[in-house]
Amino acid sequence: GESGSGKSTLARLILRLIEPTAGQVWMEGTPVTALRGEALRRWRQRAQMVFQDPWWSLNPRQRLGDAVTEPLAAHVRLSRAERRRAAASLLEQVGLPASFASRYPHELSGGQRQRVGIARALSVRPRLVILDEPTSALDVSIQAQILQLLEDLRARHGLTYLFISHDLRVLEYLCDRLVVVYRGAV
8 A cells, every 4th residue: 555544553553652543453353453461462472563663663772682672572481591592593584693682773774673573573473464564675685684574473473474565476485375555545
């Protein structure tokens, strides 16, 4: 859909980052908009998001290892050593060296920051990953690398993606089904 058609709003509604003014969101027979407390926390563990701009989605004062394991720490009690091992493993899964865990976002390129965002989303082993224009801020060669990474991760982890994009070539490569949103309606 075009800019302003409601794609990102829909993604945020699914994750309950914003509340609907009308209607409901259902996923796998569960009324997501009715979830509260522990049930909502469990839902957020099953569904994660990778945002469009990797620069703004990372805290500039937080080391990447902490950023990657932040969702994990919110859902699972881990020791500092366990978090370090998890961060190293997640970074390696997205094609970054484990040593990047001690770096800060400003030390990375846009493609590397997007890989960190993907690693962070994977940290809680979600079933659904919503990707909101994850390649639009990247040059074409880096876009191809990220798309290949997403394809590999989907196969390795059995992920379902909700992929938001304006780029029909990207959608054709990655998607099994396509939905067009126009003025807030499918």
